[in-house]
Amino acid sequence: MSAYAGRTRSQIRWEARLWVAQRASAMVLALCVLVHLATIVFAVRGGLSAGEILSRTRGNGAWLAFYVLFIAAVAIHAPIGLRTIFAEWLGWRGRSLDIAAALFAVLIAAAGLRTVLGLYA
Amino acid sequence: MQRYEVPAAPSQTILDLVTYIQRALDPTLSYRFACRVGMCGSCAMTVNGRPRWTCRTHVAKVAGEGEVTIEPLKNMPVVKDLTVDMREFFDKWARARGAFVPSEDAARDFAVVPPSSPERVEADAAIECIGCGVCYAACDVVAWNPDYLGPAALNRAWTLVNDLRDDGQPERLLAVAGDAGCHACHSHESCRTYCPKSLNPTASIAGLKRATARAALRGEL
Ligand code: SF4
Ligand code: SF4
Ligand code: FES
Numbered sequence: 001m002s003a004y005a006g007r008t009r010s011q012i013r014w015e016a017r018l019w020v021a022q023r024a025s026a027m028v029l030a031l032c033v034l035v036h037l038a039t040i041v042f043a044v045r046g047g048l049s050a051g052e053i054l055s056r057t058r059g060n061g062a063w064l065a066f067y068v069l070f071i072a073a074v075a076i077h078a079p080i081g082l083r084t085i086f087a088e089w090l091g092w093r094g095r096s097l098d099i100a101a102a103l104f105a106v107l108i109a110a111a112g113l114r115t116v117l118g119l120y121a
Numbered sequence: 122m123q124r125y126e127v128p129a130a131p132s133q134t135i136l137d138l139v140t141y142i143q144r145a146l147d148p149t150l151s152y153r154f155a156c157r158v159g160m161c162g163s164c165a166m167t168v169n170g171r172p173r174w175t176c177r178t179h180v181a182k183v184a185g186e187g188e189v190t191i192e193p194l195k196n197m198p199v200v201k202d203l204t205v206d207m208r209e210f211f212d213k214w215a216r217a218r219g220a221f222v223p224s225e226d227a228a229r230d231f232a233v234v235p236p237s238s239p240e241r242v243e244a245d246a247a248i249e250c251i252g253c254g255v256c257y258a259a260c261d262v263v264a265w266n267p268d269y270l271g272p273a274a275l276n277r278a279w280t281l282v283n284d285l286r287d288d289g290q291p292e293r294l295l296a297v298a299g300d301a302g303c304h305a306c307h308s309h310e311s312c313r314t315y316c317p318k319s320l321n322p323t324a325s326i327a328g329l330k331r332a333t334a335r336a337a338l339r340g341e342l
Binding site (some may be wrong): 006011089 | 268342
């Protein structure tokens with residue numbers, strides 16, 4: 001299918017969907033970052049200790065749900081962006097790049113979930 | 122880089138400088154132009170690092186210390202001196218399905234397209250492109266991603282996506298999607314900044330992003 005600069009229909013569809021995923025995750029992130037920053041400002045009023053943090057996060061279902069969503073958005077958004085940067089600046093393209101980006105997504109998700117579960121449980 | 126001294130003249134354009142050099146100083150100098158009045162778009166070059174129509178650029182406006190640097194357009198192979206090879210640029214118009222595809226019905230009767238219909242308004246805003254290549258030379262993504270169709274070809278495709286008479290839409294959306302198409306655009310608007318016709322290819326490409334994303338989500342891509 002050289003008509004599409006050597007790309008197959010499914011590759012093009014994949015790129016278009018990645019673009020949608022990045023846009024959608026960006027919207028979620030914009031909201032999450034605001035809530036996250038506001039929460040920090042609110043939480044540190046009058047000093048903050050590890051004990052205080054844990055007393056708020058332990059068993060807090062709403063808190064858990066929010067940060068799981070936040071981590072999911074980061075794990076989707078960042079690898080897609082990095083993938084584009086690698087392709088454009090280093091000329092790294094193709095399957096190996098997709099695998100690297102997917103691994104990076106797993107890494108972000110795992111590290112994020114580990115932290116959040118540590119504060120929740 | 123060659124240096125030339127050219128006498129100043131009133132209302133002198135960059136194209137006047139180049140023409141003077143070729144006629145009086147270096148007859149081997151190669152460059153392109155035709156209309157000299159900003160209609161054909163063939164005189165585009167890089168002036169002090171920026172892509173411009175040289176016939177519409179006054180020396181007084183750009184030569185700060187009485188010096189000006191004139192180079193060929195970027196992102197296209199140089200044929201000689203200030204002349205670039207625009208084949209790839211125009212091939213990409215074809216690759217973006219920039220040709221009208223007539224439908225069976227269109228031949229039977231006149232299509233009624235109200236000037237105020239949203240599609241016609243979108244097409245109107247993008248239709249005046251004359252293919253000068255300035256936007257293409259200004260686009261970083263073209264430099265980073267040689268397959269990228271670029272602002273002019275995508276802008277052209279957008280006019281046809283909005284053409285109710287055109288019968289080539291599914292193929293066209295596929296041709297303009299993905300990392301060689303509209304989804305590679307960073308929306309940083311260099312194309313819009315430098316287009317001598319004040320067109321906004323960034324907006325056209327944003328339209329293509331919406332249209333292709335919708336098609337991709339519906340499974341129609
Ligand atoms: S807005 Fe898109 S097409 Fe225009 S210069 Fe930027 S990347 Fe290129
Ligand atoms: S969009 Fe503007 S800069 Fe680009 S080719 Fe058309 S007229 Fe030239
Ligand atoms: S020579 Fe025709 S636009 Fe400059």
